[in-house]
Amino acid sequence: MKMRFSSILRTIALSAVLVVAQLTGCAFASAHAGTGPKVIFDEDEMGPGGTNIQATLMLAEDKSIDLLGITVPTGDGWRNEEIAHVLRALQIAHRGSIPVYPGAEFPRRGIHAPLAL
Numbered sequence: 001m002k003m004r005f006s007s008i009l010r011t012i013a014l015s016a017v018l019v020v021a022q023l024t025g026c027a028f029a030s031a032h033a034g035t036g037p038k039v040i041f042d043e044d045e046m047g048p049g050g051t052n053i054q055a056t057l058m059l060a061e062d063k064s065i066d067l068l069g070i071t072v073p074t075g076d077g078w079r080n081e082e083i084a085h086v087l088r089a090l091q092i093a094h095r096g097s098i099p100v101y102p103g104a105e106f107p108r109r110g111i112h113a114p115l116a117l
């Protein structure tokens with residue numbers, strides 16, 4: 001199955017965010033939640049149960065960071081549907097206190113140059 005270039009970039013970016021979050025979490029680990037690095041996680045939350053939701057839940061359960069909130073733009077699905085997915089996942093994980101903010105509803109136009117391979 002062919003992956004779109006933007007999907008590949010998104011996967012690489014998400015992997016990088018998770019690695020950085022893990023490394024900074026290890027460097028600043030604390031016995032008390034909320035005293036680590038402050039994080040605002042921006043992710044389209046296509047779900048339910050997809051890799052985007054799984055990444056969000058991993059960050060939500062990480063006690064070495066202070067997850068200030070989650071922003072959800074339109075991505076692989078429409079923003080409002082994706083917000084519903086992440087709110088339900090956080091509720092199931094007993095992390096409903098984490099704020100979720102709506103991001104861009106429509107993609108920006110004209111910001112991508114054609115890909116020359």
